Each structure stands twice: as structure tokens, then as C-alpha cells.
Amino acid sequence: MRVAIITENFLPKLDGVTRTLARLLEHLEAQGHQALLLGPESGMVQYAGAEVIGTAGLPFPFYPELKFNFFRPLFVRRLYEFSPDIIHIVDPVILGATGLAAARLLNKPIVSSYHTNLAAYCTHFGFSLLTRPMWLYNRFVHNQCALTFCPSPSTAQMLTNQGFENVRLWSRGIDTQLFTPQRRDEALRARWLSERTEPEKKAILLYVGRVSWEKNLRVLIQAYREMDHSRSHLVIVGHGPAYAEIEQELKHVPVTFTGYLAGEDLARAYASADLFAFPSVTETFGQVVLEALASGLPVVGIDSDGVRDLVTHEQTGLLLDARHMSLEEQISAYRGELERLVKMESMRLAMSQTALLTAQSRSWHEAMEHLVRGYAEVIEMSRTPVAA
Numbered sequence: 001m002r003v004a005i006i007t008e009n010f011l012p013k014l015d016g017v018t019r020t021l022a023r024l025l026e027h028l029e030a031q032g033h034q035a036l037l038l039g040p041e042s043g044m045v046q047y048a049g050a051e052v053i054g055t056a057g058l059p060f061p062f063y064p065e066l067k068f069n070f071f072r073p074l075f076v077r078r079l080y081e082f083s084p085d086i087i088h089i090v091d092p093v094i095l096g097a098t099g100l101a102a103a104r105l106l107n108k109p110i111v112s113s114y115h116t117n118l119a120a121y122c123t124h125f126g127f128s129l130l131t132r133p134m135w136l137y138n139r140f141v142h143n144q145c146a147l148t149f150c151p152s153p154s155t156a157q158m159l160t161n162q163g164f165e166n167v168r169l170w171s172r173g174i175d176t177q178l179f180t181p182q183r184r185d186e187a188l189r190a191r192w193l194s195e196r197t198e199p200e201k202k203a204i205l206l207y208v209g210r211v212s213w214e215k216n217l218r219v220l221i222q223a224y225r226e227m228d229h230s231r232s233h234l235v236i237v238g239h240g241p242a243y244a245e246i247e248q249e250l251k252h253v254p255v256t257f258t259g260y261l262a263g264e265d266l267a268r269a270y271a272s273a274d275l276f277a278f279p280s281v282t283e284t285f286g287q288v289v290l291e292a293l294a295s296g297l298p299v300v301g302i303d304s305d306g307v308r309d310l311v312t313h314e315q316t317g318l319l320l321d322a323r324h325m326s327l328e329e330q331i332s333a334y335r336g337e338l339e340r341l342v343k344m345e346s347m348r349l350a351m352s353q354t355a356l357l358t359a360q361s362r363s364w365h366e367a368m369e370h371l372v373r374g375y376a377e378v379i380e381m382s383r384t385p386v387a388a
Contacts, residue, residue, distance in 0.1 A: 001028075001033040001034070001085050001086070001372070001375060001376070001379070002033070002034045002035075002036075002082065002083065002084045002085045002086075003028060003033060003034070003035045003036075003084060003085065003086055003087075003088060003375065004035070004036045004037075004038070004079055004082060004084035004086070004087045004088070004108075005021065005024070005025075005035060005036070005037045005038070005039075005050075005087075005088045005089075005090060006037075006038045006039065006075075006087065006088070006089045006090065006092075006095060006096055006099035007021060007037065007038070007039040007040075007089075007090035007091065007095070007096070008039070008040065008067070008069055008090065008091050008092070008093050008094070008095050008096060009021075009039070009040065009090070009091060009116075010037065010039040010040055010042050010052070010054075011042055011044065011047070012042060012043070014260060014262060015210065016115070016172075016285060016286075016287040016288070017090070017091065017115045017116065019287065020115070020172065020287070021037075021090065022047065022048070023173075023364055023368065024368060024371070025037065025047055025048040025049075025050045026048045027364070027365070027368035027369075027372075028048070028049075028050070028368075028372075029048045029049040029050070031372070033372070034049075034050075034082075035048075035049070035050035035051075036050060036051050036053075036078060036079070036082045036084065037050050037051070037052045037053070038053050038055075038075045038078070038079075038095070038099070039052070039053075039054060039055070039069070039095070040054055040055065040057055040067055040069050040095075041054035041055060041056060041057075042054050051078070051082075053072075053074060053075065053078060055069050055070050055071070055072045055075070055095070056069075056070055057069035057070060057094075057095075068093070068094045069094055069095040070094070070095070071094075071095055071098035071099065071102070075099075075102065076102050076105070076106075079102055079103075079106060079108075080106060084108055085108075085109075085375075085379050086108065086109050086110070086111065086375050086378060086379050087099065087102075087103045087108050087109070087110045087111075088110070088111050088112070088113065088375070089103075089110065089111075089112045089113075089141075089145070090112070090113050090115065091113070091114065091115045091116050091118075092112055092138075092141045092142070093118070096112070096141065097141050100141060100144055100145070109146055109378045109379055109381070109382035110144070110145050110146060111145050111146055111147045111148070111149065111374065111375065111378055112141070112142045112145040112147075112148045112149070113148070113149040113150070113170060114138075114142060114148055114149070114150045114155070114159060114164075114284065115150075115151065115284055115285075116284065117282050117283075117284055117305075118134050118138065119131050119132075119134040119135045119138065120214075120281075120282045121214050121282065122134050124213065124214040124282065125213075125214065135162055138162075138164075139162055139163050139164055142159075142164055142165075143163075143164060143165050143166075145166070146166065146378040146381065146382075147166050147167075147168045147374055147377075147378055148164055148165070148166060148167050148168065149167075149168050149169070149170035149371060149374065150167060150168075150169065150170065150284060151169075151170060151171060151172055151284050151285035151306070152169075152171070152284060152285050152305065152306050152309040152310075153169065153309050154305040154306060154308055154309050155284040155285070155305050155306055156169055158305055168374055169370075170367065170370060170371045170374070171285075171362070171367050171370070172285055172287055172290060172362065172364075172367055173362045173363045173364030173365070173366065173367040173368075174290050174291065174293075174294045174359050174362050174364070175294075175364065176294050176359060176360055178263070178264070178267050179267050179270060179271075179291045179294035179295050179359075180267070180271065180294065180295065180296075181271050181295055181296035181352070181356070182271070183264070183267045183268045183270075183271035183272075183295070184268075184271040184272050185268045185271070185272045186272075188268055188269070188272045189204065189272050192204065192233065192235055192256045192272075193233055195254075196233060196254060198230075201230070201231060202231060202232060202233045203231060203232050203233070203274040203275065203341075203342040203345075203348075204232075204233050204234075204235055204272070204273040204274045204275075205224065205232055205233065205234045205235070205273070205274070205275055205276075205277045205338065205342075206234075206235050206237065206269065206270065206273035206274075206275070206276050206277065206292070206297065207220060207234070207235070207236050207237065207238070207276075207277050207278065208237040208238060208261075208266070208269070208270070208276075208278075208288045208291070208292070209237075209238050209278070209280065209288050210238055210239075210240040211236065211238050211239055211240035211241075211242050211243045211246060212240040212241050212242045213242050214280075214282055215279070215280045215282070216279040216280050216281050216282075216302065217242065217246060217279065218327070218331075219279040219302075219327070219330050219331050219334050220277050220279045220334070221246060221249055221250060222331045223331050223332075223334045223335035223338060224250075224253065224255075224277075224335075224338070225249075225250070225253055226331075226335055227335055227338060227339060227342075228339070228342075229253060229254050231342050231343070232338075232342050233254050233255070233256070234250070234253075234254070234255045234256070234277070235255070235256045235258065235269065235273060236255065236256070236257050236258070237258045237259075237260075237261050237266065237269050238259070238260060239259055239260050243257075266291075267291075267295065270291055270292055270294075270295035270297060271295045271296070273295075273297060274297070274341075274342075274348060275297055275298050275299070275300060275338075275341050275342070275348060276288075276289070276292035276297040276298070276299045276300070276317075277300050277338060278292070278299055278300070278301045278307065279301065279302050279334060280301075280302070280304070280307070281302050281304040281305075281322075282304075283304065283305065283306030283307055284305065284306050285306045285309075285310075286306045286307050286310055289301070289306075289307055289310045289311065290310055290359060290362065292355075293310065293311075293316060293355040293356070293358055293359040294355075294356070294359035294360070296352040296353075296355055296356050297352065297355065298316060298317045298318070298341060298347075298348055298351035298352060298355060299311045299316065299317030299318075299355075300317060300318050300320075300334070300337050300338050300341060301317060301318075301319050301320070302319065302320050302322050302330075302334075303319040303320060303321045303322070303323075307319070310358070312354075312358070315351065315354050316351055316354050316355040316358055317351060317355070318337045318340065318341065320333055320334055320337055322334075
């Protein structure tokens with residue numbers, strides 16, 4: 001099978017989308033398929049056997065890590081030369097939409113995948129007037145495709161409610177050899193708590209992700225500031241536009257900022273914490289939540305799309321129903337849930353065991369094979385003559 005992927009986002013940027021695409025390219029190579037990736041300039045010419053061609057772009061005003069990428073004439077030429085069996089557009093905005101036109105020009109079947117809730121981001125960043133137009137535009141582009149893949153049942157329901165057609169689940173897996181409680185590192189915990197008295201009495205709260213306000217971090221930051229710090233310590237892994245502001249807001253409370261971590265360093269961070277604090281309400285899946293569960297961490301989150309498909313309330317974590325709460329009420333209630341797990345070590349340990357069992361049921365191989373079977377289905381449909 002020859003697969004062309006057109007994406008608005010790729011390595012070296014590290015997030016759930018780019019890591020999933022890297023996994024997909026690795027899987028396609030391992031299974032003997034050929035791939036071509038067209039996307040933003042990455043400094044790469046090849047990844048996992050796939051040719052990578054980049055283009056320039058302009059940053060989104062409210063999300064500078066994403067860009068309005070420009071479709072190059074070279075893209076059309078390489079698509080024609082590569083002659084894919086199928087074209088997959090990833091989170092189509094500008095590049096993906098023009099890729100859709102190119103697919104039509106070349107008469108190739110096309111599928112899409114939905115990863116990022118840009119409509120919700122419009123609201124979070126103060127551009128609420130753009131929320132509805134963004135939904136309309138996303139729906140229009142995705143509905144031109146034979147199938148639209150999304151990562152979780154709750155996201156699939158959200159898309160269906162917004163009028164998306166032919167929605168198909170493409171879940172995610174986890175590397176349980178990498179993310180495991182066995183990577184717990186007491187020396188790392190000691191470094192995090194080196195300036196704290198009675199470190200053995202501290203529960204470590206971990207956040208991993210983009211350090212930006214659309215991740216609902218104000219709830220976590222304010223909740224933690226009001227907690228009993230004689231029993232807790234916050235570790236923030238990641239970076240982003242709100243990093244300096246959050247660092248300033250937390251300067252008078254105990255906290256450790258690690259910056260970006262990846263690979264074994266990231267796995268050790270998960271395994272060395274006691275619970276995962278993740279208040280985001282804009283996830284379509286939440287790969288970091290699955291990584292936390294695989295590392296034996298109970299999750300304290302908000303009952304929202306993506307996260308609720310991974311965390312079972314009172315079994316693998318605590319989910320706050322914040323639908324009718326003001327910001328102040330959310331902060332108070334979220335603090336209460338964090339404090340509950342900080343104080344109740346026996347509950348944390350029981351949830352940890354259940355979390356491990358939940359994560360172990362998710363395989364990257366099966367997740368990718370599900371997508372490949374979708375590719376094959378669409379290719380077969382495109383070759384089958386339509387009865388008059």
C-alpha cells in the first residue's frame with residue numbers, strides 16, 4: 001500500500017499529534033507499506049523510510065506552534081510521482097484543504113483524521129466569534145473525505161453532533177515497556193524534593209503537557225496554591241507560551257519545572273510521581289493521560305471529551321463534573337479532589353493497580369492496524385464501480 005500523508009503538524013514539535021504520526025510512519029514501514037509525508041518544514045528529508053517534504057508557514061495568532069502552511073507546487077508533483085493508493089489529510093486547515101483539492105485533481109481516494117479541537121481553542125483564546133465558523137469550516141473539509149478518523153468515542157459523538165459524516169474511531173496505544181511503574185527513580189524524587197523538609201511525607205502531583213492556558217491550567221495553579229504544601233509538591237513537565245507567567249504565579253509555593261522531557265526521562269518522571277493532575281477540557285484523546293495510567297498514576301481530571309474515555313471515576317482516578325460551575329467553584333472542587341488523593345494513600349494504590357490493567361489493554365499495533373484496515377476499505381470502495 002502506498003500512503004501519502006498531508007499534515008499541518010509534524011516533528012520536531014512534540015505533542016500527541018506528532019508522536020502519533022511518527023508511530024504511524026514506523027508502523028507502515030514495519031508492515032512493508034510505502035509512505036510520503038508532506039507537511040511543515042521539519043529539517044528532515046526522511047523518517048521511518050518515508051520521504052518528508054516541508055513547506056514554510058505563518059504562525060496561528062493564538063497558537064504559534066501551529067502554522068498556516070503553504071501548499072507548494074512541489075507537493076503536487078511529488079504526489080503525482082508517488083502515485084499513492086490513498087491520501088490521508090491530518091487536522092486539515094490550509095495545507096490539508098489544498099491537499100484535498102490535489103487529491104481530487106489526481107483522482108485519489110482520501111481520508112482525514114481529527115486531532116485538535118480548534119473551535120474550542122478559539123473560545124479559550126478570546127476569539128469566540130470564530131468558534132462557529134471554525135466548526136463549519138472543519139465540517140466542510142472533513143465531509144469531503146471518505147472517512148474521518150478520530151481518537152475517542154466522546155470525540156466521535158461530538159463530531160457527529162456537529163454534523164460530521166462517516167466518522168470512524170482510530171484509538172491510540174501505549175508502549176508499556178517504556179511507561180511502567182518499574183521506572184520509578186527515588187534519586188529523581190529526592191532531587192525534586194531536595195529543598196523540602198520531611199520529603200518522605202510529600203505526595204508528588206505531576207502535570208505533563210503544553211504549558212498554556214487552553215489546557216485549563218488556571219484551575220490547577222490556583223487549586224495547588226491553596227493546598228497544604230506540607231503534604232504535596234507539584235512537578236510541571238513541558239513548556240509553552242504561559243510558562244513564564246505560571247512560573248511567576250507559583251514563585252512563592254514549592255514547585256519543580258523540568259521543561260520538555262521525552263523517552264526514558266519522561267517515563268521516569270511519570271513513574272516517580274504519585275498522582276497525575278490534568279485539568280484540560282479541550283482534549284480529543286489525551287495521550288499523556290494514557291501514559292500516566294500505564295505508569296501507575298491515578299488521574300485527577302475534569303469530566304470532558306477524551307479524558308472520560310480513559311479515566312473511570314473512583315476506579316482509575318477522580319473526574320470533576322464542572323459543567324455548571326464558575327471558575328472559583330471549579331478551583332475549590334478540584335483542590336478538594338487533589339487533596340483527597342494526597343491524603344488517601346490506600347485509595348491511590350488501589351487506583352494505581354486498576355490504572356495499570358486499563359493501560360495494558362491498549363496496543364499501538366492494533367490501533368495502527370485498525371487505521372490501515374480503514375485505508376484498505378476506502379481503496380477497495382474507490383475501485384468498485386458504482387451501480388447505475
